[in-house]
Amino acid sequence: MREDELVAAIRRITGDGPGVVVGIGDDAAVLEPGSGEQVVTTDLLVQEVHFGTNVSARDLGMKAVAVNVSDIAAMGASPRWATLGLVIDPTADASWVVELVGGVKDACDEYALSLVGGDLSRGRSLTVSMTVGGEVAPGRAVLRSGARPGDRILVTGELGAAAGGLILEQRADASLLGSDWARELLRAQLRPVARVAEGLALAGGGATAMMDISDGLLLDLSRLCSASGVGARLDVDSVPVAGALLEFAGAAGVDALELALSGGEDYELLAAVPPGQAPVLAATFTERFGTGLLDIGEFVVGEGLCDAGGNALEPRGWDHLA
Amino acid sequence: MREDELVAAIRRITGDGPGVVVGIGDDAAVLEPGSGEQVVTTDLLVQEVHFGTNVSARDLGMKAVAVNVSDIAAMGASPRWATLGLVIDPTADASWVVELVGGVKDACDEYALSLVGGDLSRGRSLTVSMTVGGEVAPGRAVLRSGARPGDRILVTGELGAAAGGLILEQRADASLLGSDWARELLRAQLRPVARVAEGLALAGGGATAMMDISDGLLLDLSRLCSASGVGARLDVDSVPVAGALLEFAGAAGVDALELALSGGEDYELLAAVPPGQAPVLAATFTERFGTGLLDIGEFVVGEGLCDAGGNALEPRGWDHLA
Numbered sequence: 155m156r157e158d159e160l161v162a163a164i165r166r167i168t169g170d171g172p173g174v175v176v177g178i179g180d181d182a183a184v185l186e187p188g189s190g191e192q193v194v195t196t197d198l199l200v201q202e203v204h205f206g207t208n209v210s211a212r213d214l215g216m217k218a219v220a221v222n223v224s225d226i227a228a229m230g231a232s233p234r235w236a237t238l239g240l241v242i243d244p245t246a247d248a249s250w251v252v253e254l255v256g257g258v259k260d261a262c263d264e265y266a267l268s269l270v271g272g273d274l275s276r277g278r279s280l281t282v283s284m285t286v287g288g289e290v291a292p293g294r295a296v297l298r299s300g301a302r303p304g305d306r307i308l309v310t311g312e313l314g315a316a317a318g319g320l321i322l323e324q325r326a327d328a329s330l331l332g333s334d335w336a337r338e339l340l341r342a343q344l345r346p347v348a349r350v351a352e353g354l355a356l357a358g359g360g361a362t363a364m365m366d367i368s369d370g371l372l373l374d375l376s377r378l379c380s381a382s383g384v385g386a387r388l389d390v391d392s393v394p395v396a397g398a399l400l401e402f403a404g405a406a407g408v409d410a411l412e413l414a415l416s417g418g419e420d421y422e423l424l425a426a427v428p429p430g431q432a433p434v435l436a437a438t439f440t441e442r443f444g445t446g447l448l449d450i451g452e453f454v455v456g457e458g459l460c461d462a463g464g465n466a467l468e469p470r471g472w473d474h475l476a
Numbered sequence: 477m478r479e480d481e482l483v484a485a486i487r488r489i490t491g492d493g494p495g496v497v498v499g500i501g502d503d504a505a506v507l508e509p510g511s512g513e514q515v516v517t518t519d520l521l522v523q524e525v526h527f528g529t530n531v532s533a534r535d536l537g538m539k540a541v542a543v544n545v546s547d548i549a550a551m552g553a554s555p556r557w558a559t560l561g562l563v564i565d566p567t568a569d570a571s572w573v574v575e576l577v578g579g580v581k582d583a584c585d586e587y588a589l590s591l592v593g594g595d596l597s598r599g600r601s602l603t604v605s606m607t608v609g610g611e612v613a614p615g616r617a618v619l620r621s622g623a624r625p626g627d628r629i630l631v632t633g634e635l636g637a638a639a640g641g642l643i644l645e646q647r648a649d650a651s652l653l654g655s656d657w658a659r660e661l662l663r664a665q666l667r668p669v670a671r672v673a674e675g676l677a678l679a680g681g682g683a684t685a686m687m688d689i690s691d692g693l694l695l696d697l698s699r700l701c702s703a704s705g706v707g708a709r710l711d712v713d714s715v716p717v718a719g720a721l722l723e724f725a726g727a728a729g730v731d732a733l734e735l736a737l738s739g740g741e742d743y744e745l746l747a748a749v750p751p752g753q754a755p756v757l758a759a760t761f762t763e764r765f766g767t768g769l770l771d772i773g774e775f776v777v778g779e780g781l782c783d784a785g786g787n788a789l790e791p792r793g794w795d796h797l798a
Contacts, residue, residue, distance in 0.1 A: 157795045158699070180620050180621075180687075181547040181548075181686075184612070187514070187614065188514065191509055192508075194592065197561075198595045204597070235516070237516060239607075241522055272518050273796075275526070277603060278524070281605075285516075298503070381502075473479045474598065
């Protein structure tokens with residue numbers, strides 16, 4: 155496989171979307187001027203760290219887009235473009251790369267952004283490094299640092315399913331597969347969904363701080379608290395544990411609540427919202443987006459996390475360097 | 477080493493430059509609106525493919541910035557921001573990462589851009605994936621596709637030194653080291669310089685097409701010809717062979733001209749310039765930038781490369797997948 159031939163094949167798949175003056179194939183991509191502030195994020199997916207050896211190229215391509223778009227969504231911004239740095243292992247062939255780019259393209263279409271450039275190399279372990287850029291109206295990006303004591307802690311969707319899917323995959327126990335809940339857990343792991351419309355609604359509805367939950371609720375909530383200089387009292391009983399995970403817990407004895415609290419890769423949004431606005435947002439959220447929005451506690455004066463009874467909660471979760 | 481502690485250490489080094497609303501540490505960076513079209517590029521540096529095991533962290537960080545900025549320069553654009561995706565091998569410690577980020581920061585300062593975000597992960601082989609964004613006045617980006625028959629082929633600086641440095645490093649022959657020319661070759665390999673001011677001058681001086689020479693003059697010139705739908709007649713005797721490389725050739729029998737024609741990683745600019753403007757640009761170039769600008773041939777009707785005598789030249793160079 156020659157590099158130039160492969161780049162030409164990739165260009166045929168991806169095309170150039172709206173706002174793209176020059177896409178893949180030149181020294182750099184050229185994009186029309188944006189209408190607001192630029193937002194930009196980079197996320198890595200590394201084999202044996204973020205995914206196993208049996209992942210499909212298409213799933214991997216889609217996931218790389220979703221995890222980056224999730225970071226854009228967490229700013230209350232809209233994604234516009236992506237670049238792809240792809241290190242392929244010596245056994246990968248051109249069709250595998252084209253299939254991965256096909257997954258990237260599918261996900262870019264879903265979230266309305268364009269793949270505009272990138273780089274390819276051989277290497278010892280498969281690595282996907284994606285950068286996604288987006289836009290937000292000036293001064294309207296929702297940071298991690300704006301939560302105030304009294305703000306409610308809101309979370310979209312359900313938690314723990316992706317971590318459950320990872321355990322299910324690692325156990326490789328055929329008797330656990332085949333059910334609807336097993337499929338749902340594996341899907342949560344392989345095909346996360348970025349909450350772009352939900353992020354825009356939370357930003358527009360007055361969120362004072364926001365982030366996506368990628369490394370576990372407790373760890374990410376503790377990061378938001380540190381950035382904002384506040385503490386959090388979490389109503390652990392209100393944390394939305396994924397239904398499929400509860401079924402897995404019943405069948406195989408995993409601790410569903412623990413996975414919902416500290417499992418990674420949920421890509422749900424965690425937001426601080428003033429107490430007056432929180433019920434207004436939550437009331438119509440499921441109807442508007444098909445995704446729940448739950449109140450799981452309150453930001454408080456101080457630092458660190460505690461439960462409703464005041465007992466300290468350890469900020470446990472996923473550390474990519476541990 | 478904990479991920480959050482390392483990110484905090486990186487934030488202390490990098491700070492936030494002009495135009496950066498939110499830098500490292502949130503879900504995504506936020507940048508002030510640009511004044512023109514956005515330009516964006518991604519380049520990978522992978523251990524055992526792009527560099528050896530004995531590279532210093534600081535050199536690697538500086539090189540990652542330079543090779544990306546070179547792509548921005550080749551559009552006639554100015555760099556503004558960078559993100560860093562860094563996969564570190566299991567033996568790397570926090571001080572190594574901080575040293576690499578120090579190199580990134582040094583190079584960002586040199587080229588007046590800001591490191592605004594990124595991601596870190598463990599992995600089996602050290603990989604640096606950098607994305608750099610820049611700006612160019614609307615409609616003024618210089619693409620690979622604009623060369624016309626009759627345009628002159630211009631090249632900045634001298635060629636082949638980086639490829640010579642790689643060979644020198646691989647030979648590990650102590651008797652060849654220690655001289656000025658050896659230091660110059662190694663430096664060309666480890667510390668390439670991106671031609672930002674030169675790119676702006678070529679764009680302003682009427683260049684119809686431009687790219688940087690990263691994979692060898694012949695291969696990259698053939699790519700520019702393909703994109704423009706033209707051929708090229710190269711005056712091989714005019715190709716600027718690096719002086720240090722000629723000394724290496726004298727001492728160790730390497731083929732200096734061949735390395736200047738097909739060696740990679742020069743990061744000089746290759747431009748098509750109308751015949752009337754070419755001498756005007758070249759006349760004052762060295763004085764303005766301390767870098768030569770040489771006329772090495774002509775774009776012609778047709779396709780492919782030939783020498784001054786009309787003999788076909790094979791577009792040989794560096795393929796990252798071969």
